[in-house]
C-alpha cells in the first residue's frame with residue numbers, strides 16, 4: 001500500500017465526564033478516498049475537529065506527513081485542506097475575496113493558483129458575486145476551492161454532499177475520485193449515508209459511539225462478477241418463477257408477488273430480456289442491499305442515534 | 307512577520323467590506339458637520355466676540371474691573387469672564403482670538419466618545435463574529451498560530467481606532483476652517499491646570515488632548531475585545547462594554563469615599579484631568595494612573611489570549 005499520510009494513534013476525547021472519542025487507531029494513505037461512516041452523534045465531526053486542530057485531543061496523537069498535530073501543528077496543518085461541517089464563508093465578500101483572504105494565510109499562493117482552483121470547481125462565472133448570494137451547492141464548491149488552494153496532501157470534507165441535489169452529489173463524487181486518483185490526494189469524507197459512501201470511497205471506517213467498529217474495503221461498486229440479490233415484481237408470477245429458475249439455475253423465493261433470486265450483476269439485462277421474451281410483464285426490479293450495507297446496519301443497529 | 311501584515315490586511319478587507327463600517331464613518335462625518343453648522347448658526351455656543359482690536363488689553367482690564375464689581379449684567383465679552391485668565395493674558399501679552407477652527411477642533415473632542423463606541427463595536431465583532439459566522443473553523447486551520455491571529459485582530463482594532471481619530475481631527479479642522487476661519491497655524495492657548503494658568507501652543511495642546519482621550523477608548527476597546535474572546539458573543543461584548551463606559555464615572559462617584567475607589571479603572575481613564583482641570587482624587591498622579599491602567603490592560607490582554615488560544619472550537 002502507498003504512504004500513510006495520516007496516522008491516528010489512540011486518539012481520544014473526553015468532554016466533562018463523557019468520553020466522546022475512544023482511542024481511534026487507523027491510517028489514511030495517499031491516493032485513497034476514506035469514508036468515515038457513522039450515525040448521527042457517532043463522533044465524526046469531533047474526530048475531524050481534532051485532525052485539523054480545532055479541538056485538542058485528550059489523549060493520543062495524529063501524525064500528518066510525519067508531523068504531530070499536538071507538537072508541530074503548523075507543519076502538520078500545512079498539508080491539510082478541509083471543510084468542517086458547513087462551508088462557511090464571509091457572506092458580505094465576493095467568492096473571489098473569500099479566496100484571497102485564505103490565500104494570504106498560506107505561503108506562496110499566487111493569483112494564478114486562485115484562478116486555477118476557481119476553474120477546477122467551476123465557479124468562474126459567479127466568483128465576483130457576494131458569497132451570501134450563493135446557493136448551498138456553490139458554497140460547497142467555494143469551500144472545496146479554499147481547501148485546495150495550497151495543494152494539500154490530505155483533504156478533509158465533513159459531510160460534503162449535505163444539502164446537495166443529486167447532480168451536485170454526482171459532481172462532487174466524481175471530483176473527489178479525480179483528486180484522489182490523479183493528484184494522489186488522500187481524501188477523508190464523513191457521512192451517515194452508506195450508499196453514498198460506497199460509491200465514492202475505497203475504504204470505509206465505521207464509527208459508533210466514538211469507537212471504530214470496523215474498516216471495510218469497498219469492492220468496486222460496478223464489479224461485474226459479484227452476485228447480487230435481485231427482487232422482481234412481474235405477472236404472471238408462476239410463469240416468471242419457472243422462467244427464473246430455468247435462466248439462473250438457482251432457487252427463487254417468493255413472497256406474495258415479489259420474487260427474489262441471486263444473479264451476477266452483468267447477467268441482469270439478459271435475465272430481463274428473456275423474461276420479456278416469455279411475455280412476462282415486469283412492474284419493478286430492484287437490486288437489493290449489498291453485503292456491506294447488511295454489515296453496516298448489523299453493526300450500528302438500524303436507526304439508533306446516540 | 308510578513309504574514310502578520312497579511313493578517314492585518316485581511317482584517318481590514320473584512321472591515322471595509324461590511325456596510326456597518328461605512329455607516330459608522332458616515333455617522334461621524336455627518337455629526338461633525340452638523341455640529342459645525344449648529345455652532346455657526348447659534349453663536350452663543352461659540353462665545354460670540356473676543357476683544358481682538360489694538361486696545362484689547364485696555365478692554366479686558368475694564369471688563370475685569372466690571373466683573374470684580376459684580377456688575378455681571380451687560381459685559382461686552384461674555385467669553386472672557388474669568389478675571390484670572392484675563393489677567394494672565396494681559397500680563398503675558400497673549401491677545402485673545404475670535405472663535406476659529408482650533409476652537410472647533412477642541413470642541414469636537416466630545417466625538418471621541420462616539421469613536422469609542424464604534425471601536426467597541428469593531429473590537430467586539432472582530433473575534434466573536436468569526437464564531438457567529440462559523441468562519442473561525444476556516445481561519446484556525448492554517449499554518450499560523452492562534453496567538454498571531456489574535457494579535458493581528460487586536461492591531462487591526464487599534465489601527466481602526468486611530469484611523470477614526472485622525473478622520474475626526476482632520477475633518478473638524480477642515481469644517482472649522484470653512485465655517486469659522488483660521489487665524490494661523492500657531493496660536494497660544496491659555497488654560498488652567500489645578501487652578502494655575504498656563505500657556506501652550508494650540509496645535510500640540512490639541513493633539514495631546516486627543517491622544518489622552520484615546521486612552522479610555524483603547525481601554526474600553528480592549529475590554530470589549532476580551533469579553534468577545536472569552537464569551538465568543540458579539541452582543542454581550544458590545545453591551546457590557548458600552549454599559550461600563552456609560553456607567554464608569556457613576557461607579558467611581560458611588561464608591562468615592564472608599565479607600566480602594568482610586569483603583570477603579572474609570573477613576574484613571576481620563577488622563578486629561580492631569581493636564582486641564584482638577585484630578586478626581588486628590589493625591590493621585592499621572593504616574594499612578596498609568597500604572598493602574600497598565601495593570602488592567604495586561605489583565606485584559608492575557609485573559610483574551612488564554613481564552614482564544616487554549617479553548618476548543620467546538621460549537622461554532
Ligand SMILES: Nc1ncnc2c1ncn2[C@@H]1O[C@H](COP(=O)(O)OP(=O)(O)OP(=O)(O)O)[C@@H](O)[C@H]1O
Nearest residue numbers: 015020039040041042043044045046047192306620
Ligand atoms: N462541545 C461538546 N460538548 C459536549 N459534548 C459534545 C460536544 N461536541 C460534541 N459532543 C458530543 O459528542 C458526540 C459526537 O458528536 P459529533 O458532532 O462528533 O457527531 P457526528 O458523528 O459528527 O454526528 P452528525 O452525523 O450528526 O454530524 C455527540 O454525542 C455530541 O453530543
Ligand SMILES: [Mg+2]
Nearest residue numbers: 044045046158
Ligand atoms: Mg457531524
